[in-house]
Amino acid sequence: MNRFLAIVRRDLRLALRQGSDSMMVVMFFVLTCILFPFGVGPEPNILARIAPGVIWVAALLASMLSLERLFLTDYEDGALELLATAPLPLEFVAMAKIVAHWLTTGLPLLIATPLLAILLNLHPDGFWVLVAALLLGTPTLSLIGAIGAALILGARRGGVLLSLLVLPLYIPVLIFGVGAVDAVIGGFPANTHLLILAGMLVVALPLAPFAAAAALRQALE
Amino acid sequence: MLRYANPNRFMRLARVLTPWSAGLAVLLTAAGLWFALVDSPPDYQQGETVRIMYVHVPAAWMSLFCYVVMAVSAGVGVIWKHPVADVAAKASAPVGAAFTVITLISGAFWGKPMWGAWWVWDARLTAELVLLFLYLGYIALIHAFDDPARGLKAGAVLALVGVINVPIIKFSVDWWNTLHQPASVVKMGGPSIDGSMLVPLLLMALAFKAYYIYVLLVKMRAEITAGKVRALRLRQVHGTA
Numbered sequence: 001m002n003r004f005l006a007i008v009r010r011d012l013r014l015a016l017r018q019g020s021d022s023m024m025v026v027m028f029f030v031l032t033c034i035l036f037p038f039g040v041g042p043e044p045n046i047l048a049r050i051a052p053g054v055i056w057v058a059a060l061l062a063s064m065l066s067l068e069r070l071f072l073t074d075y076e077d078g079a080l081e082l083l084a085t086a087p088l089p090l091e092f093v094a095m096a097k098i099v100a101h102w103l104t105t106g107l108p109l110l111i112a113t114p115l116l117a118i119l120l121n122l123h124p125d126g127f128w129v130l131v132a133a134l135l136l137g138t139p140t141l142s143l144i145g146a147i148g149a150a151l152i153l154g155a156r157r158g159g160v161l162l163s164l165l166v167l168p169l170y171i172p173v174l175i176f177g178v179g180a181v182d183a184v185i186g187g188f189p190a191n192t193h194l195l196i197l198a199g200m201l202v203v204a205l206p207l208a209p210f211a212a213a214a215a216l217r218q219a220l221e
Numbered sequence: 222m223l224r225y226a227n228p229n230r231f232m233r234l235a236r237v238l239t240p241w242s243a244g245l246a247v248l249l250t251a252a253g254l255w256f257a258l259v260d261s262p263p264d265y266q267q268g269e270t271v272r273i274m275y276v277h278v279p280a281a282w283m284s285l286f287c288y289v290v291m292a293v294s295a296g297v298g299v300i301w302k303h304p305v306a307d308v309a310a311k312a313s314a315p316v317g318a319a320f321t322v323i324t325l326i327s328g329a330f331w332g333k334p335m336w337g338a339w340w341v342w343d344a345r346l347t348a349e350l351v352l353l354f355l356y357l358g359y360i361a362l363i364h365a366f367d368d369p370a371r372g373l374k375a376g377a378v379l380a381l382v383g384v385i386n387v388p389i390i391k392f393s394v395d396w397w398n399t400l401h402q403p404a405s406v407v408k409m410g411g412p413s414i415d416g417s418m419l420v421p422l423l424l425m426a427l428a429f430k431a432y433y434i435y436v437l438l439v440k441m442r443a444e445i446t447a448g449k450v451r452a453l454r455l456r457q458v459h460g461t462a
Contacts, residue, residue: 155365172393
């Protein structure tokens, strides 16, 4: 556990000292959302209708933006090989890096959400459900994304390839994330959607690190 | 299965099977088309457009079947380090992607007269579209590395992740929207489709399957031969032959 936390702490420290990545992700998230009023017009009703979807899609793209560097920097400077030979199994190394990724991207996105909810005129009833859905959904995005990030190590045009690999796998999270908010705004309980989101997280939590570690091993061969 | 891990042994078998599968595909297609276009009645609601079904439905079945073959081969390749299985996974992907495209295009031609639109965001169409992107992602990934063997290994992980995800995507898209008619051939209590339409449908499905086997064998033979050529070239360069 200590070793696990050591890797999380290391990644957080790297992110904090380099400083830019998390900020960039949040900026991207906010900017993408702000583009929509320009695209569809400023009518509050239209914005309120599309707000959950826009916020979710932007969150999805933003969390993907920083995925490419999840393992790449360690792969390039050789740190990944050291981590692979460390006593901690590679699955846990992957998990630690996923946790760090979520803390540096998923969490900031969550913090920026209230601002966007106001800008996009999100229905007040939907706000807390949106937060809950993002809280359950964004870790799943980090988990699935880590598999893609591990697969593209050493590939040509990794960044573009990553989006092609990961975005189709994100669709279920998007559907239920938006579904939860729409349900509450429409006057229905969101429990089912949130439970399914939680279910996806519970399934991804043990499986994704295994797949990511398998991909990392190939990259290191 | 492990007996054919030896590419040479597999090549001998494939050489025998290739012409048979080709002949079978031609025969079944001819028979299927005759039943589909001539000897089956037009639908009482859909008229002649129902004949699109004889291409559309088998292609849709194949699009999923190829993905399963790809994922199973990839799994066998990972577990037993089976070189021929890796090649099968690689060869299966473009064929599956092609079947998916055929499904989408023939579906659009069918949807236009029936639903009045080339495309609707219905659950099955959407799931098929996502499947196409899964195929394209796999194909892009296996070709993204300088070392082809590394591409195959990375692709295998993706194919296995994908095969867990396909049912989840299917389920969530179903939840999201449903307009397409429910399954009418494979369901409890026997098929609800008339025998005169079921015969050409099944014949075409078998024809597609035989064609798939033929193309798969040709592609796998080409791939294995290409690997041999690569090895020979390398040996020439290094001068150890």
